Amino acid sequence: MVNSDRVPSLDFHYSPSVEDLTTALSGFILSASGWRKVFASEGENSTASSVASCDQALACLMAEVFSSFLKDHRGQAFRLVLGRDSRPTGPILADRILRVLIADGWDVVDLGVVAVPEMLAWVQAENSLGAFIYVSASHNPPGHNGVKFGLEDGSVLGGPLAQLLIENFRNVAKQPERVKAAYQKALSISETRLDKIRSGVIAAHKKSRQAYLSLTKAILSPSSLRLLTTSLKKARPGLLAELNGSARATSVDQAYLEGLGVKVRALNTVPGQFVHAIIPEGQSLDLCRQELEKAHTEDPAFVLGYVPDCDGDRGNVVWFNEQSCRAEVLASQEVFALCVVSELAGLVFDRHLTYDEDGYPHERVAVVCNDPTSLRVDRIASAFGAQVFRAEVGEANVVGLARRLRQEGWTVRILGEGSNGGNITYPGTVRDPLSTLGSLLKLLWLKGTPERPGLFALWLQRTGQPSPPANFSLVDVMASLPRFQTTGVSEERALLHIRSQNHGQLKAAYEKRFLNTEWKQKSSWLKERFGIVTWEEINYEGTEERRGFGPPFRSGKESGGFKLVWKDQTGKPVGFTWMRGSGTEPVFRVMVDIEGTDPDREKELLAWHTEILKAVD
Known part of the structure; x- marks a missing residue:
């Protein structure tokens, strides 16, 4: 079972040396986006689960450093959540982290394999959950792994606190006696205590799924959800979910989309069974593209597909182009641009963005993105009277800037790393393919009425373009976007x-x-x-x-x-x-x-x- 993996026992005789630690730390990347390295003993492309003893000890130390950080800055009057993606070294690293947290006195909820947006939705919704550790290396090859840390707001730790945590780890990571002490904590925990926590995985997962479903519906907004569901259940569009053995295979995707009225075909739904590279770009999208063409041939309603990365916070999109009669990949910058059109038009549709008689907005609306996001987004935002703010690459930076702007009175409905794919739609706190798909579904199927124009019609009005045809498609929407030529960051x-x-x-x-x-x-x-x-x-x-x-x-x-x-x-x-x-x-x-x-x-x-x-x- 994915969420009850037995892992090798700790080596009672292991003691790290300076040489071991120097070697193990040489490839360690520490940033606000996550701490990552190759943990698989057999290399970065390995699908084996073995992890060297020194790297296991570093996992123990990471848990201890975060535990001490929480005690110093937040106290210990809350529960801590642990989750992981579906890569093969996840079980052993999560086991070592869990042992140390228990030894440090934490009340830990173990979710096992879970999509990170789902876990963070639960942290955000449940008052008793005050922090989290997520074991993942995101889009990196399967032999990589690492951790993301966060607090009760359900977002990844960023800014000065993230840097402080990194420095705390660096200060002790080359000290064999400190690493050994953390390792000894893990050794002190019995299997009986671990089994008691692991027995609650299924019940905890049920709660996290419910919190996630509630959040994804809230992200659509109540009025949009009702009207969109009515439209989708009438149109019955089809969507191909090629999950590539990711953590999303354990989540709510199919139930959520089918609940909206979308027909779903899900492929490669066994967590950990990767059929192509983890990063959802380039050749990794070929299978989805091919399968979408097959699905469209059998049923022309199938026009969209998506592929997530391993932790499920990023999903790139494939669409069926009726002009070329082929399934094609939507570039990351194009996906973000489409979502910005959808969400800004959605604010107008829901009357959260209004204008005076000269066309100037009454509200201060911002779009937040990373620095290499195309200027296409600036053109889109300008059409709605919104302003674009940029932060350095890194989701924590973008989220931190959006949080600051909201404190200053700005409405920030949509943010994200436009260059890398995916978007964060408020009140979400992390990139999420379901948010991306929700934005696209609204743009394409929330068509409105003559008295209350739909999202695409509102975009065309704001840019002085002709009204849309009655049965417009993504071809028409793409043709309406500002034209820019942009380098793909993974080329x-x-x-x-x-x-x-x-x-x-x-x-x-x-x-x-x-x-x-x-x-x-x-x-x-x-x-x-x-x-x-x-x-x-x-x-x-x-x-x-x-x-x-x-x-x-x-x-x-x-x-x-x-x-x-x-x-x-x-x-x-x-x-x-x-x-x-x-x-x-x-x-x-x-x-x-x-x-x-x-x-x-x-x-x-x-x-x-x-x-x-x-x-x-």
């Missing part, structure tokens, strides 16, 4: 392996070459080819956006996002070049976003951007 050409270990020095060298050489040589080409006449530099660190040129506008390790925004003769941004070292993978990412329909322009800008980086590396 091979967007991933650079650089020699420089100091990102601040690399950025300073880039700035120097750009200002002293490249801008002087290329300004005529940029104006003639792209209409670019000026530029602005922006640096992103956490939730902060700093506009200005040079190192004075960066701080710390200077490892945040770096962007040159390109502007036309009116000062309007028409594109950008961007770069950032990954916090979860050993790569340096680069990308370009440029307005227009010509893909060659994006390729030319990216080639130039890459050449500068290589020249100064």
Whole structure:
């Protein structure tokens, strides 16, 4: 059974050495998005479950550090939730973490394999649950694993608290006696005590599923839910769920979607049985695309499909294009743009966003996204009178910025990492494919009436486009979006392996070459080819956006996002070049976003951007 795995016993004689810890920590990536490394003994692509004793000891230490952090900052008058995704090393790591938490006196609820949005929905809804640990490496290969930490608000720990936790771990992780002490705590817990907690997995899962169903319905909004369900039960569209053995296979997806009136075909629903790479991009979407074409041939109602990552907080979308008569992948940036249209139009539909007689909004509405999100979203937001705010890459950064804006009086209905896929729709606190699918279903099937136009009709009104045909499809919606050409962040050409270990020095060298050489040589080409006449530099660190040129506008390790925004003769941004070292993978990412329909322009800008980086590396 997935949620009652027996794991190998701890080695009573193991004692970590400095050499063991140095080796084990060498590939450990610690960031607000999660702590990750290759835990599988047989390598990153292994589907074996074995974990070296030193890595088991580090799992014990991670639990102890978080336990101490909670006691110092929150006390211990609440229950703590433990869950995991479906990768093979999950059971043994969760077992070691659970043992230490019990030894530290925590009342722990173990959910076993659970989609992270489901677990966080329960944490958010249940007052007695004050913190969580989720064992996962998100979209990384199956041999990777790690942890995400969070508190009672149901979002992943971010900002200064996340950095404090990281520093607490770093301060003790190379001390054999501290690691051994955590390991000894795990050894002190009997199987009988573990079995008592594990016996409650099924009952706990029932509660988490109910909380998740309630939240997903609340995200649609009561009026939208009622009208959308009526429309969907009449239209009966079909959706293909290719779950790839992810944690979503244990969740509410099929029940929720069928409850709305959607026909669902679910594939690869056994947790842990991966049929392709975990990351839901590129070739990993081919199976869904092929199966959607088959389903559409059998029943033309099947027009959408999705593939989640292993922890189930990210799902990329496939659609059937009636013009090409083929199933195609929706790029991550396009998915987010569609969801922004849907949710902003939804605010107008529900009368939470209203306008004066001159068309100016009465309410302050914001969209929050990460720094490499396409300017397409700015064009969409502007049409509704909303403002876009950006944070550094990392879901915790985006969520933190949205939280701050709400405290300042802004309405933030939708946020997310537009470059990476998925969206967070309030009151949700984490990316969720069901939120994404809900936004798309509303946009396509909440069609309204002549007195109360539907979401797509509202978008067309705000942008001065003709009214939609009666039986419009996603083809029509896609054609109405602002046109931008954008580098996919997982494309091979967007991933650079650089020699420089100091990102601040690399950025300073880039700035120097750009200002002293490249801008002087290329300004005529940029104006003639792209209409670019000026530029602005922006640096992103956490939730902060700093506009200005040079190192004075960066701080710390200077490892945040770096962007040159390109502007036309009116000062309007028409594109950008961007770069950032990954916090979860050993790569340096680069990308370009440029307005227009010509893909060659994006390729030319990216080639130039890459050449500068290589020249100064």
